[in-house]
Amino acid sequence: MKIIKLENNMKKIIILISLTFLMAQDPITYIEESFELVLDSKPPVVTVLSPNEGDIFITNQLINTQWTAFDDMSAINPISIWLSIAENNEFSPIGMNIENNGSYSLELPNEITTEAKIKITVLDFYGNSGEGISDNFSIIVEPIYGCIDELACNYDSLSNTDDGNCTY
Numbered sequence: 001m002k003i004i005k006l007e008n009n010m011k012k013i014i015i016l017i018s019l020t021f022l023m024a025q026d027p028i029t030y031i032e033e034s035f036e037l038v039l040d041s042k043p044p045v046v047t048v049l050s051p052n053e054g055d056i057f058i059t060n061q062l063i064n065t066q067w068t069a070f071d072d073m074s075a076i077n078p079i080s081i082w083l084s085i086a087e088n089n090e091f092s093p094i095g096m097n098i099e100n101n102g103s104y105s106l107e108l109p110n111e112i113t114t115e116a117k118i119k120i121t122v123l124d125f126y127g128n129s130g131e132g133i134s135d136n137f138s139i140i141v142e143p144i145y146g147c148i149d150e151l152a153c154n155y156d157s158l159s160n161t162d163d164g165n166c167t168y
Contacts, residue, residue: 040073044124046132051118053135058142059110066103067120067132074125076100082119085111085139091119114138 049066057063069076079100082091094106100122108116118134146159152166 040126040128042072043128044069044071044076044122044130046120046122046130048118048120048132048134051134051137055137057108057139059108059139061108062105063108064103064105065118068102069100069122071124077123079120079122084117085113087115108139112139112141
């Protein structure tokens with residue numbers, strides 16, 4: 001067996017195999033065959049392009065997630081998208097076995113956070129896994145303008161953002 005180290009950390013193994021066959025009424029016949037076997041041990045590279053740090057979205061908003069996924073040796077299989085809305089980075093699945101076309105629309109949850117993250121995971125043809133995780137982005141409540149001062153005559157309990165028009 002001969003192992004050759006290639007530039008991109010793959011190993012190319014050339015194996016010489018001797019097969020022995022016993023044929024009826026014939027002496028043992030030896031057949032030698034050689035072939036090349038390529039092993040890929042390098043994981044795919046995944047980068048989350050959007051959403052990312054500084055992005056601010058509204059609860060239940062439909063957003064476009066974008067990524068790149070690349071592998072030196074093989075086509076990338078379908079990807080999976082995960083969302084974390086907590087500081088502990090506990091991710092929940094959003095979409096599994098999604099076509100790796102670099103874009104996917106997803107609806108954000110009705111949860112407020114400044115710690116949201118997207119994770120993209122992928123397996124290549126040889127079973128190597130890669131992942132990319134976004135930086136933190138925010139999910140906020142959509143502003144509802146009105147008077148939010150409970151002492152005002154025109155207080156609006158449904159408002160969450162002061163419009164500056166409170167009367168007393």
